[in-house]
Amino acid sequence: MKGYITKRLIYMFITLFLIASATFFLMKIMPGTPLSNAAKLTAEQEAIILEKYGLNDPIPIQYVKYMANVVTGDLGVSFQFDGRGVTGLIMDRIGPSATLGTQAIIFGAIFGILLGILSAIRYNTIWDYLATIVAVIGISIPSFVFAALMQYYIGVKLQWFPVAFWGGWEHTVMPTAALAVFVVAVSARFTRTELLEVLGQDYITTARAKGVSGFSVVFKHGIRNALIPLITILGPLAIGLMTGTLVIERIFSVPGLGEQFVRSIQTNDYPVIMGTTLFYSFFLILVILIVDILYGIIDPRIRIAGGKD
């Protein structure tokens, strides 16, 4: 197991290196310049600024310099926020995004799995149909629609929660709910399909023939076997949510990472683009690793195969 994780960590750094390289060159192909007022500058002024940020060097040299800095943990300095370190910018913004994302994935998954179980054990009854309707709505209607509806009815009319901005936990409720709707829908559908499949397996009949009660059959024998595919999709979904969803952050005026990332692309703020990309990638790869380790914990057959590797 230790050898396996070490190997995976080494792969992880190779992947990060490749992502960083690819992003770097793609970013340089991007049209535009970091200088928003380039037209008004004299050639001399422009040269000074470009020199200051190291943008005069040939691109391969810039690449080597940047990568050398990254290895030492230095993500550089932002262009648009004068002199602010990229690491600091990300750290300032990650808090709200991570809070919302984590809450959405946890509550969304728990509620979705329960809904899926209800659907599967009350298969083809009114409960199943209701759960299916909830899931279809959750998947097909974009989250900003829910966000706007909640803002109006819960925020403005009922005044239960603040309509926007970032503060205490009450500010997180509505954005979390808006983000969680999709998670609920996806996990409910997956849980239902998988659990139905699992409940038709022979070993479930064996368990029933042992005199195990219906409840235990589902929770002790069913769920664990049904979880694998769900974890596969929940991992990357969690990353997407945790690293910020632009739309929801905009609607609720949450100072999150996604909002900043888009702005950095619009303004050719190279160090912030690079830094955020690397940060996203790092988390995505980390979650994939965690998911793979979770597989092993849930399914002993995968554990053995991984261990021999």
Add this chain to the structure above:
Amino acid sequence: MEHILEVKNLHVSFDTFAGEVQAVRGVDIKLNKGETLAIVGESGSGKSVTSKSIMRLIPNPPGRITEGQILFQGKDLAKYSERQMQQVRGSEISMIFQDPMTSLNPTMTVGKQIMEGLRIHQKMSKSQATARAIELLKLVGIPNAEARLKQYPHQFSGGMRQRVVIAIALACNPKILIADEPTTALDVTIQAQILELMKDLQDKTGTAIILITHDLGVVANAAQRVAVMYGGQIVETGTVDEIFYKPKHPYTWGLLASMPKLGASDTDLIAIPGSPPDLSDPPKGCPFAARCPHAMKVCVDHMPDHTEVSGSHKAACWLLDERAPKVEKPVEASVGGAR
């Protein structure tokens, strides 16, 4: 002899989009204490449905017991609630399934799966249950039981898994063990071992066994009495000797003739021509009439009663009626297609 189980006029139906399928149509079974009763018949004859109905394991919907009684020690299981059934399953009546590769939970250790029944029915503590599980694994001939207990099903071979399944079934010393084609998914050498093991365990525990199979070789080896099923009904019952040497029903003749024989000069397999009746629209008369080489007019329209041949031997065939022409088996066994 005392009957531990008596199934009376059992009818089981499945509701499908194409209509009601009457999978079991009036089955009577008597099981004596400590004996092995084999139920034989081809696929779709209703033998598995009958056995699952006794355990009340038919999924409902679509399946339901429409008529009849399942008397276990005088009590009618057909009227039991799900909760009452849970107390019977695994402790009084146990079941072994066909495919050991799929009948164990892949994400639970073998030990836990054996101990589950013990903890539910006998309220054992964890350590008591562990001790009993080790004892059971030794009983079914799995070496190194203590270590094996902590392993998962995928670490066992097919034969070993079937031993585990048997250990699970026998954990609480059930009075009846229903084995639904327990050797079908195993290769021949392992089949013999598993049958030997079941016989052995029966001698030790006195459990009555209902053995569901389509393999007459298995029947000859393992059972004392045989019930032959066809089209959702039992067409002939008798002792193993009676069924093998003095069969009365043409379907039984066909089954026996279709057994491949070692050393037979021609290598063709003998089959019973035709296919089983459609049970969503069951025939009015004898279900075998359409395939029977001796079918008479009466067979098509009227179901024959069970005629007693001897105290232990009964068959449902019009040929046994005194008015019927005399047909004897030796010639007819070949009708299925032998030369």
